[in-house]
Amino acid sequence: MGRERHTIAIRIALVLALLLAAPSALRVVSSATAQPSALSSRQADALSAYEHALSEFKSILAERRRQIDSHQVLPNLPGQALYLARINMMSTYKDLTDALPSRIGRPNKFGILxxxxxADNEPLVDEYRRLFDIMEAPxxxxxxxxxPFKDVIDLGVAIARAKGLDTASAxxxxxxSxxxxxAETSGIQNAGNARSNTYKGSFQTAPSEDRNGRRRWESIKASIxxxxxxxxxxxxKEERRAGGLDRRFNHWTAVRDGLMNAHAExxxxxxxxxxxxxNPIDQMKFFELIQIIPTPARTALxxxxxxxxxxxxGRIMRYLRNNGIFALGHAExxxxxxxxxxxLDAMWLFTGKFERAISKFQEIRSR
Structure with missing residues (x-):
């Protein structure tokens, strides 16, 4: 009897030990199951490149913020490094999601694919925009x-009518317009340009382009x-007001001359x-290409x-990439x-701006 009790006691102890150990064992199995499989060389390289690009973007954002807040003299073209860092962050992220689709996350407030x-990087882009607003202040x-918006519409319609277009086309x-x-300034009048010392104002024109537009305007004033x-x-009235001012920094004359220089014909x-x-957005995209690659766009038309x-x-393709077209990801x-x-399909970064323009146009025309 004593031996049987002893045997039973041993068995009970073993069962208890197994029961007590089971959760721990389950945790080990569960943990092992939850661990992601090892990344391939391509995936690891893509992850490393993205993390580096993200770090660089954060660094240049912080640097510009320190310089601005401490009233330091900014480097020449202070926005270029910021722009390139943002594009590189997005580009390497596209490479990462191509290599590791599971990294594609939730939608973001900017409407970027x-x-x-x-989307976790939304605050970084908010800061990016704030810095550009400061650096490109009029x-x-x-x-x-x-x-400002009604001025653009009125000038575009008047120029079109002077060229002989009917009401709908005008x-x-x-x-x-x-x-x-x-597209050029996100609707900010008289904007500077933190990425160029040449292009300024509401339509981001060069001095020669503004002068050319002004001359062409004189030729159709009587018709209008x-x-x-x-x-x-x-x-x-605006000409008298501008006096000796660079016409690119009077909103009315900047829009007028910009339209006459590149788009009126x-x-x-x-x-x-x-x-x-x-599609009205495709129409806007095409006219924006007249700003970016004017000769090829006219030739294509x-x-x-x-x-x-x-x-x-190759030179034209570089111009496109410098404006965010075919610039994101190795394949592009x-x-x-x-x-x-x-x-046109690759110009999706412009789509949000054009949608805002259409909304504003409808708002003004409905009044």
Whole structure:
């Protein structure tokens, strides 16, 4: 009997020991199961590149903030390093999500495709925008307008009408003009440029472009006066107000000269452009390409095969990448050519600005 009790006691002790050990064993198994599998060489390299790019972006943000808050003299083109760091952060993130799709996260408030941007970094981009607002603030002597958006529309419509367009096409010209304003400055009048010492003002024109636009404006003033004398009276008032000021820093004259320099002649082709590009945002994208790559864009339009026209010039592809087109991710950067349809599709970073322009246009026209 004693031996049996002893045996039973041993068995009970063993069972208790196993029961007590089971949670620990389960934890070990569960933990092992939860561990991610080892990253491949490509995935590890992509993760390392992204973490480095993110660190660099944070570093340059902090550096510019310190310089601004302590009133230090900023380096030449202080926004360029910031811009390149932001693009590199997004580019390496795209490489990472290509290699490791599980890293694609939640949507972000900027509307950037999640495979290009980690929503956890929203505060960094908010700071980026604040810094650019400071660095690109209009000069103290800039002459603003109380109606900056309406000015853009009115000038675009008037120029289009002077070129002979009907009412509907002239309205499209006004809408496109407002899209260009948002694309160039996010709708900020008389803006500076932290990435260029050449391009300034509401339409980000160079001095020679502004002068050229001003000369062309003189050639159509009489035509506009015949159907819109009030607009010409406003123009003359703004000319007197500007005096000897750089016309790029009077909002009215900057928009007027910018439109006349690069876009007025193309307004004549808006009906044909609208047939090829019925989407208003695509129309805005095309006119923005007139700002970025004017000669190839005009050549493509005149070819009669706009969407299929292919760009293969390496210099032009670099211009596109410098404006955030085919700039994000190794696969995009490696492209050596693209059709205009592909280029328009790759301009998705501009889409939010153009949507704001369309909303503002509808708001003003509904009044």
């Amino acid at each position: 999640p495979q290009y941007f980690d 000069p103290a002597n800039a002459q603003s307008s109380a109606t 309205e499209a010209a006004g809408r496109i 407002l899209g260009l304003f948002f 006066a015949a159907f819109d004398p009030q607009l010409i009276a406003r123009d003359e 193309l307004f004549l082709q808006i009906p044909d452009i609208a047939k090829t590009l019925p 005149n070819s009669g095969q706009l969407l299929d026209y292919r760009i293969s010039d 950067r490696a492209r050596s050519s693209a059709t205009f349809r592909e280029i």
